[in-house]
Amino acid sequence: MGNNRFIKLLPDMAVFVRVVETGSFSAAALELGLTPSAVSRQVTRLEQSLSVRLLERTTRKLRLSEPGKEAYRDCQKMVAAAKSAMDVAQQFVSLPQGLIRVSMPKAFGKTVISPLMPAFLQQYPEVDVQLILTDRQPDLNNDDVDLAIYMTDNPPDGVVARPLMQVTQVLCATPRYLAEHGTPDHPGALSGHNCIYLGETANDAEWHFRRGGETTTIKVHGRYIANHSGVRLDGILQHLGIGCLPHFTATAALEEGLIVRVLTDWEFLAAYQGTAFLQYLPNRYMALKMRVFIDYLTLHLHSSPDHSADSLAQS
Structure with a gap:
């Protein structure tokens, strides 16, 4: 040819x-x-x-x-x-410009990343951002994305992975629910409560706890199950039970006193916790738009008091 x-x-x-x-x-x-x-x-x-x-x-x-x-x-x-x-x-362009496509879990994107975007877009008027909200882990080699935020203990080989924040999950309920049904003082007491959980797999109804050298697993049940943390928060606020939430979803309601944490002397071991990594393919000639976006997220997520310790979930 x-x-x-x-x-x-x-x-x-x-x-x-x-x-x-x-x-x-x-x-x-x-x-x-x-x-x-x-x-x-x-x-x-x-x-x-x-x-x-x-x-x-x-x-x-x-x-x-x-x-x-x-x-x-x-x-x-x-x-x-x-x-x-x-x-x-773009290395020879004086101002960052162009489109950045960023994949991330749905609740994380809505609650953590989306609020940061207006200031970024104002600071860099020639850069456009497309947030791709999906709970599927993207393949940077095959999917049409520039960056991916994902929670994992083992980032895949062949990518650059910059840690953004640690992730924890918490159990919460409203003061009214606890007044009516009692406050559990041990994970075993959850068997007598309506528990709001993820429900995507059978294992989601098994809640794991650790305190010092002691661990325990409790099979929970409840009348309301939802695979999105924002929906679970709504259920908790409607006094439907004790629910599991990523801390970033619960922060505002906790600060306002609308909900309170439960079993705070136990560590709740959920599937979606660990380190949130910003991942991208290694590139000797990284575009300026990518550099400023990566630096912006790293700066704001590390410096924000709301996100410095807790923040990511896939659901």
């Missing part, structure tokens, strides 16, 4: 990558500002030029063929190289 013919295929290859990553022609078209038929034509043109079928099309979904898998990996490298070239160019 001659160089001129290859160069003409580059846009089709980039479109092919977005179709695979979004899972459909229509989703890729929406992102690219094209019509689904135009996207389909570009992929078909690429297939004809390569003389292979890249995608197996069904009425429900698209699936990569065997040669399509190989082509996708190579085309993906091409897109990554183009992004890298843009980052190199």
